[in-house]
Amino acid sequence: MTLQFNDETFRDDYSFHNSDRALKRFPFPFHEDSYMYSVNMEQHQGGPADSIYEKRFDVDEHYVSEMRDRAMVLADDPLRCQSLPHMTLAGWDLLELIMVSKSEDYPDLFELHRDGDQWRWVNKPMGIDDSFTFLDEATLPYGPMEYITRQTQGDFCVLDQRDDNLWMDAGTITTQADWSLDFDLGMNFFEWHAPVPMAHEKGIFVRALKFLLNIQQGAPARRLNWTLTVNPLLDTSPENYHKWGIQKTSMTPETVGAKQHLRVELQTFFRLPRSNALVFPIRCYLCSFQDLTKTPKWARRLHRVIRDLPDELATYKGFIDNRPMMLDYLSQFDDGLPTSLGIWPDLDTEPALQKRLI
Template identity: 45%
Template sequence: MTAFALPARVARFPFPFPHETYRYSTNVEPAGTRAVTAAGSWGEDPVDVDEFYLGDLAERDRILGADPDRFQALPHMEAAQWETMTTLMRMLADAHPDRFSLARDGDRWHWRNGELGWDQSFVVGVADSLPEPPLRYIGRQVQEDVVLLDQREGALWGDAGLVTFAADWSLRFDVGMSFLQIHGPVPRVHEEGVIPRAQQFLMGLQAGQRYRRTNWTLTVDRRLDTATETYPDWGRDRRLLGEGPLADVGRRLHLRVEVQHLIRLGASNAILFLIRTHLLPFEDVALVPEWAQRLHDILVELPDDMADYKGIARTRGPGIDWLRAHTGVNA
């Protein structure tokens, strides 16, 4: 099947395994260029707007309504919140000028979100010129989760964020932790020094520099919110997937890929960490034979400790079985 015959959701999916062998690493690369896959390409803009925009934001508002603590900001992150808001507004307006606009007249800014029908004037730094904190305001208008890293005392600290689509972690638990503490549970990388090296790299970013990386796991059904707080809602499906019909696995089990952007802000010196979650069911992955084979091989080769950390110890077996039964993969 050629790329031209593939559904758009497949052609632009950020398939995360471009190489013959997989090894856990930081896999960081400069942002701003399109990445080519066997099905198409993805990745020019740090903030992505696609056909799921309105649905994703409705889901974010539902989650925030049920759990307002998905937004966290320590008091000293106020300036970084404002800078993040105007930065993301500019990105949206530059990438989609037909749908978003940002104008400035002296201290007064004017923002228009044509997709949501929002029209707002504000003054940077004046809290009551917005209906809510600036990070929460802009976070409800992008599909990405947003985390802000403060740099001080020779380290990075996760001191603010709006995260409604976490993959088995909790912003409420992590806020205020150092970069090394946040990544404490990750196996293997500490012995290899990956996390300290990643922190040193990030602390060396200059204002305006942008990098990206991908991360992946598996999710049952198209569920964006798999945060620690909602484990009772989704954990059962992960445990029981293998007990259902194998034919259902292709429809229900999704390859979950995060496209993560890291951007150094100029005025506040914070690092803006954007996390966009993409979900593709195995039956769509199988439309690209090369993807099916690579995913199969990765699931087979992944060490048990990494499978446990990613939360796929119970789902990778059904995934492997489905790929072998319904695609032409070589075992």
């Protein structure tokens, strides 16, 4: 199918919107009616046709507008993209991984022509046609990591592996759930996760690290994570929190359905061949509560998950003050019927909502 790219914004007038196709393939992150941290890893080897799992790097209708937003963030704050000196080779590894994957998975959108180290990269949606010498930084307008991540949706952490740990030594981070690359740069896996409540005590990070250290070339893994964001704002950075934080107080019972968004991260993990680094893309998908409740199973489940989430997590995820308003809204849809297991919408088998919608 030919993708139509939305012309939309993730700031100011927030013209971001999801098509029916985008709603159907939205990565709803709750596989049951409650949520607690877990090391919910699985192999990243494709998935159902047209799902966000199908391709190695999902390209969707938001691509061009997301890249425009990234360019604005980087122009305002170049420190959102940093690479410590020993990470340049990993940047080339990442550039190769993305160019090969996208040109194979989306041949109508991307082309990669290689003749030895003479490469030509064509990115049709963004109107880019560049020729360069692989492993020669002087032939690209940016460093290799920055060059390719300015053309790929999602944040990218490039992690060095040494001393049985992973180190946040490079990244392009412009759509983050409130953490600072500039601050966390150079930290190890436990240090950058230090502020996360409850998960350390549950041994989550020890087990996750063990898994990640052993990821092999050609065997990427994935998991979903989530939080909530008021307005479809991609750049929920701590750097700009003093500007966007006030938006969290802007919802009313009339606007909560349109303004409150579920923010889902598709996190994937790929071993890189030359550097032995691990790249950790964090792809952000946004969907408003009012759009989510169009899917009966998700309407029922979202209410139950938000209602029953421990206060500690609601506080950490930054929505405890707005939770009562969200629950007033979501409870309108929850008719108490059981839900099927798994994250998929199951539109053909789950009954319509029995509650009268307001």
